Amino acid sequence: MSPEPLISVIDDDASVRGAVISLLRSFGLKGLAFDSAEAFLESGKLASTNLVITDIHMPGMSGIDLKRKLDAQGSTVPMIMITAKTEAAVMERAQACNPSCLLKKPFDSEEFIACVERALSL
Amino acid sequence: MSSVPFHCKVTRRMLPMPIETLLNLPDLLGPVIDGVAESVIVRDLNGRILLWNKASEALYGFARGTMVGRNLNDHLNAHHASTTAALERHLLEQGHWEGELKRTTASGEDRRVEVKWTVLRGPDAQPVAIVEYGRDITRLSEIELESRLQAHRYRNLFQAMAASFWELDFSEVRKMLAQLVRNGVKDFRGYFEAHPEFIDAAIAVTRVVDVNDKTVMLFGAGKREDIIGGTAAPFWPPESRPVYAESLLASINRQPNLSRETRFTTLGGRTIDALFTVCWPSGHDGRGTILVGLIDISDRVAAEQEVRASELRYRNLFQAMSMALFQIDTTRQRELVADLAARGIEDIAAHSDNEPGFLTTYLDAMSIADVNDAAMRIMGAQERSELIGQPLTRFWPPSSYPVIRRAIASSFQQKPTFEEETVQYRLDGREIHTLFTLNAPPELRARNMVLVGLTDITEREAARKALRQLQSEFAHASRLSMLGELTASIAHEVNQPLAAIAANGAAGARWLSRPMPDLDEVRAINANMVSDAKRAADIIARLRAMAANKASERQRLPLNRVIEEAVQFLHHELMTHEIDLRLELAGGLPDIEADRVQIQQIIVNLAINAMQEMKRARCPKPRLTLMTLARDGEMRFEIEDSGPGISPEYQDRLFQSFFTTKAAGLGMGLSICRNIIEAHGGRIWAENAPAGGARFVFTLPFVR
Numbered sequence: 074m075s076p077e078p079l080i081s082v083i084d085d086d087a088s089v090r091g092a093v094i095s096l097l098r099s100f101g102l103k104g105l106a107f108d109s110a111e112a113f114l115e116s117g118k119l120a121s122t123n124l125v126i127t128d129i130h131m132p133g134m135s136g137i138d139l140k141r142k143l144d145a146q147g148s149t150v151p152m153i154m155i156t157a158k159t160e161a162a163v164m165e166r167a168q169a170c171n172p173s174c175l176l177k178k179p180f181d182s183e184e185f186i187a188c189v190e191r192a193l194s195l
Numbered sequence: 196m197s198s199v200p201f202h203c204k205v206t207r208r209m210l211p212m213p214i215e216t217l218l219n220l221p222d223l224l225g226p227v228i229d230g231v232a233e234s235v236i237v238r239d240l241n242g243r244i245l246l247w248n249k250a251s252e253a254l255y256g257f258a259r260g261t262m263v264g265r266n267l268n269d270h271l272n273a274h275h276a277s278t279t280a281a282l283e284r285h286l287l288e289q290g291h292w293e294g295e296l297k298r299t300t301a302s303g304e305d306r307r308v309e310v311k312w313t314v315l316r317g318p319d320a321q322p323v324a325i326v327e328y329g330r331d332i333t334r335l336s337e338i339e340l341e342s343r344l345q346a347h348r349y350r351n352l353f354q355a356m357a358a359s360f361w362e363l364d365f366s367e368v369r370k371m372l373a374q375l376v377r378n379g380v381k382d383f384r385g386y387f388e389a390h391p392e393f394i395d396a397a398i399a400v401t402r403v404v405d406v407n408d409k410t411v412m413l414f415g416a417g418k419r420e421d422i423i424g425g426t427a428a429p430f431w432p433p434e435s436r437p438v439y440a441e442s443l444l445a446s447i448n449r450q451p452n453l454s455r456e457t458r459f460t461t462l463g464g465r466t467i468d469a470l471f472t473v474c475w476p477s478g479h480d481g482r483g484t485i486l487v488g489l490i491d492i493s494d495r496v497a498a499e500q501e502v503r504a505s506e507l508r509y510r511n512l513f514q515a516m517s518m519a520l521f522q523i524d525t526t527r528q529r530e531l532v533a534d535l536a537a538r539g540i541e542d543i544a545a546h547s548d549n550e551p552g553f554l555t556t557y558l559d560a561m562s563i564a565d566v567n568d569a570a571m572r573i574m575g576a577q578e579r580s581e582l583i584g585q586p587l588t589r590f591w592p593p594s595s596y597p598v599i600r601r602a603i604a605s606s607f608q609q610k611p612t613f614e615e616e617t618v619q620y621r622l623d624g625r626e627i628h629t630l631f632t633l634n635a636p637p638e639l640r641a642r643n644m645v646l647v648g649l650t651d652i653t654e655r656e657a658a659r660k661a662l663r664q665l666q667s668e669f670a671h672a673s674r675l676s677m678l679g680e681l682t683a684s685i686a687h688e689v690n691q692p693l694a695a696i697a698a699n700g701a702a703g704a705r706w707l708s709r710p711m712p713d714l715d716e717v718r719a720i721n722a723n724m725v726s727d728a729k730r731a732a733d734i735i736a737r738l739r740a741m742a743a744n745k746a747s748e749r750q751r752l753p754l755n756r757v758i759e760e761a762v763q764f765l766h767h768e769l770m771t772h773e774i775d776l777r778l779e780l781a782g783g784l785p786d787i788e789a790d791r792v793q794i795q796q797i798i799v800n801l802a803i804n805a806m807q808e809m810k811r812a813r814c815p816k817p818r819l820t821l822m823t824l825a826r827d828g829e830m831r832f833e834i835e836d837s838g839p840g841i842s843p844e845y846q847d848r849l850f851q852s853f854f855t856t857k858a859a860g861l862g863m864g865l866s867i868c869r870n871i872i873e874a875h876g877g878r879i880w881a882e883n884a885p886a887g888g889a890r891f892v893f894t895l896p897f898v899r
Contacts, residue, residue: 086691088727092698095720099705130687130873132847157690160874178694182701 078123078193083107083139084155085131089178093126093155100186110134119143122150124192129156129167140170151192155180234308234329237315240322242266242283254308254331256301267327272299282312287322289408290314290418295332307333320417359410359469359489363427365446367400372447383447387440394436397443401427404484413491415463422462432460442473446485459489468493519570521647523587527560529643544604554596557603558588564644573629573651575621582622590619592626602633611636616652628656687870688734692727699724751898754787754794754823754830755780761798762821772806772817779822785897787830789875794895797868797879798834801891804864805836808889812839818888829877829894836890840883849881868893 080097082104084090094104105122107113111133113125125143129136136154143150151173156163167175174188228235228248234255237246244267247259255262255271262270268279274297275282286292293311300306309332315324371393372383380386387394406414406422414430416422431439438457445453452474458466470490513520532543540546547553566574566582574590576582591599598617605613613633618626632648639645703720706713758780762769769776787794802819809817818837825831841849850869865881872879872893879893 086695088695088723088730089691089698091723092695092702092720092727095716095723096698096702096705099702099716155694157687157694158873160870162874162876166876178690179697180694182698185698185701 077103079118079121080104080124080126080189080193081107081113081118081122082126083110083113083131083136084128085109086128089128089155096182096185097189100189102189110136110139113139114142119148119150124173124189125150125152126189127152127154129154129163130158137167137170140172144170153185153188153192234327234331236267236327236329238267238325238327240287240324242268244270245324251329254300254306254329255298273297286312286314286325289411290316290420305333306331314418316418359413359491360407361410361427361487361489362404362406362484363487364402364404365485367402368397368443371397371400372443383444384440387443391433391436394440394443395428395433398431398436398439399426399428403427410489413461413467413489414459415461415465429462430459432458432466434458438471445473456492467491513565513567516567516569516648519573519649519651520567521563521570521582521649522565523645523647524562524564524643525560525640525645526643527562528557531557531560543607544600547600547603554599555588558591558599559586561587563587570649573621573627573649575623575625592618592620595619598631602631606633606635616656619649627651628653689731692731692734695727696724696731699727748790748792749788750791751786751788752791752794754784754789754832754895757789757791757794758798758821758823758832760791761795761802764795764799765802768803768806769819772810774806774809775816775818777818777820779820781822781824784823784825784830787875787895788898789895790871793871794875797871797893798832800864800868801834805834805838805889805891809836809838814838825897828897830897831892831894833890833892835884835886836888837886838888840887841881841889846881850879 080102082090082093082097084093084106085108087108090106090108094106097104104126105116105118107116109131110127113119114134125139127136127139134142136152136156140152140154143152153174153176154167154172155176155178156167157178158164164175173192176185176188228246229250231248232250234251234253235246235248236244236251238244244262244265247257247262249259251262252258257270267273273279275294282292282294291311291313293309296308296310298306298308308329310327310329313326314322315326317323375383375386375393403422403425406419408419410416410422411419414422435457438455441455442453452472454470454472457469457471459469459471460466468491470492472488472490474486474488513522535541535543535546543557547557563582563585566576566579571577571579571582574582595617598615601615602613611634613631613635615631617629617631619629619631621627628651630650630652632650634646634648699720703717703724706716706720758778762776762778765776768774798821802821805819806817814837816837820833820835822833822835823831824833850865869879872895875895877893877895879891881889881891884890
């Protein structure tokens with residue numbers, strides 16, 4: 074897990090965002106918080122990011138849109154998608170863009186960390 | 196006719212003389228006509244003189260021997276206001292002519308000559324010769340001249356009138372009447388009624404003294420002589436006997452004239468309708484002749500019959516119409532309006548606003564003149580008589596008076612029709628919803644009538660109520676159905692804090708299980724967990740009494756039809772808010788696969804939101820445009836309003852749950868709409884249209 078990997082956390086819900094960052098930190102991982110996909114893209118942190126953890130439904134660019142955009146740019150950064158939505162159609166569309174993990178909120182923290190570790194080891 | 200100096204009439208008549216005799220026996224004729232004081236000239240149709248008597252020699256100074264064989268008009272240098280050719284033409288057409296000519300005598304002197312020309316006809320009725328009677332009037336006194344001129348004018352009038360004129364000799368009839376008086380008859384009317392044979396006898400002795408050209412034409416005579424000299428009998432059919440009797444009575448009662456419509460018979464046996472006028476020239480007192488004028492009104496009678504037939508057709512139509520029809524007598528209403536106008540009140544509609552009770556008076560002044568069967572049915576009448584004569588007041592509940600007021604306003608703007616839904620009373624006092632149609636074309640108004648049509652829309656109104664009920668139920672069902680979506684939406688909302696709590700819980704446990712627990716970190720995490728738990732509880736609290744999930748039923752649908760159906764549900768709201776709805780639905784779009792009800796709920800929801808926003812913004816001409824189009828391989832639906840648009844501060848939060856700008860709103864509508872659309876694999880967003888209104892757009896994938 075070294076050198077210290079950078080994880081970008083994107084969620085429009087501040088509580089979830091904060092909790093994810095907190096959880097990562099409790100595992101000794103460094104998370105950077107963004108409240109939208111656009112904010113993340115504009116931050117210039119993409120190059121130094123080792124993992125993106127993103128919500129799917131956000132105002133503006135969705136997590137799925139972001140994944141497609143990064144794929145289109147040729148980026149290989151792994152992505153964990155977390156959604157509060159339960160509709161099958163959404164899950165299907167999310168799964169279709171091939172994220173490292175697709176988690177439903179509320180997620181199991183053990184499963185979450187397993188996903189993170191798996192993504193970072195790749 | 197009374198102004199015509201009747202007594203000045205000059206009558207001359209040709210002696211009846213067989214033409215053969217006239218033409219074949221000139222030797223016999225010569226001495227006869229030489230004994231006449233007047234100039235007598237006979238000429239052939241080419242104007243060549245055949246006979247020339249002594250008086251003619253004296254008048255013109257030409258000897259008979261000189262003149263026979265010459266052209267009359269040329270030789271005497273005849274002058275008249277008309278050309279002699281025109282006079283000859285008239286003569287041949289009418290068989291006679293009389294007037295004044297200026298002629299030149301042998302000594303070169305100009306003479307004014309009054310002539311009378313008559314055409315002589317052969318056995319085949321073809322004209323063979325013209326007889327002229329002439330009289331020198333050059334030296335008549337001015338008074339005499341004036342008098343002759345008057346007579347001439349009368350003559351021209353008598354001849355030129357479009358009416359048929361008859362001069363009748365009544366003297367034998369007077370003798371018959373005198374005999375009746377001597378026999379003690381006092382009640383002439385009764386006597387005439389009891390003795391039609393007396394009238395027949397009177398007609399048979401009423402001699403025709405003269406008739407004009409119109410009479411000759413009207414009664415189908417070849418020439419005046421066919422009528423003149425005979426009696427009135429051939430022309431008076433028995434059915435017109437009473438008019439003759441009335442004429443006698445008028446004469447006995449010394450009425451100056453009498454006019455009646457009656458019928459006459461032509462020589463050809465045809466019946467003509469005529470306006471018959473008889474007048475007794477002033478001061479005739481049993482002497483001389485009476486004057487009768489006839490105006491052929493057959494055309495008018497035929498026109499009246501046509502009117503009657505037309506009215507009959509109208510009556511039949513009136514009766515046959517399935518719509519309830521009332522013919523309203525407005526005579527008294529007109530008087531009322533005229534009285535008001537006399538008092539300077541022209542604007543009845545305004546007057547009715549200021550005068551309480553006026554409308555009752557107004558309605559009282561109108562009564563039912565006629566009704567058809569449908570009208571009896573609608574009003575619950577068994578007999579026509581229950582309705583006819585009734586003032587309109589009893590059919591109008593005061594709550595419907597505003598309709599009357601508007602009808603009056605419409606009527607005073609000279610609009611021929613007025614139509615509005617209203618409530619009226621039946622005879623039994625029960626209220627019915629009606630479509631009230633007032634028809635007041637100028638033709639009816641001229642006869643103080645207006646036509647009212649009523650359609651019973653009670654059932655329609657009931658149906659409309661049912662529809663409104665249905666709409667309300669739809670809205671309820673829609674809310675319930677949305678609960679399914681709501682549940683999903685709420686799950687999403689609740690899952691957010693739950694996710695945070697779970698993550699924080701795990702993090703807290705990690706911090707605590709370290710050899711050196713980071714209590715500050717744990718404390719902060721704990722505070723977040725408490726706040727997220729509270730947030731979750733708040734969301735749950737908002738659920739209130741919501742229930743029932745409904746499975747989404749997807750089927751293949753044309754989006755345009757789904758929209759058209761949704762618009763029907765909106766009908767009432769569109770009417771209430773007076774929304775100008777425009778549908779711009781593209782043709783030939785592929786189908787979508789969707790839950791019809793859910794998509795309709797979204798459309799209804801978006802439309803109602805737009806209407807409410809436009810109403811709140813007091814939008815002067817609220818307009819709603821619904822559009823479908825295919826773009827980028829997707830179906831696209833747009834709804835654009837003419838309201839103030841979306842405030843930038845709300846733009847981002849519109850689709851969030853519990854976001855609302857409405858005081859009583861739940862803030863779930865758009866959130867649910869978004870859930871539905873996204874569940875269908877589409878997108879929904881809001882923007883401001885270039886024109887300024889709000890535009891909501893959703894997309895749906897085509898069926899593959």
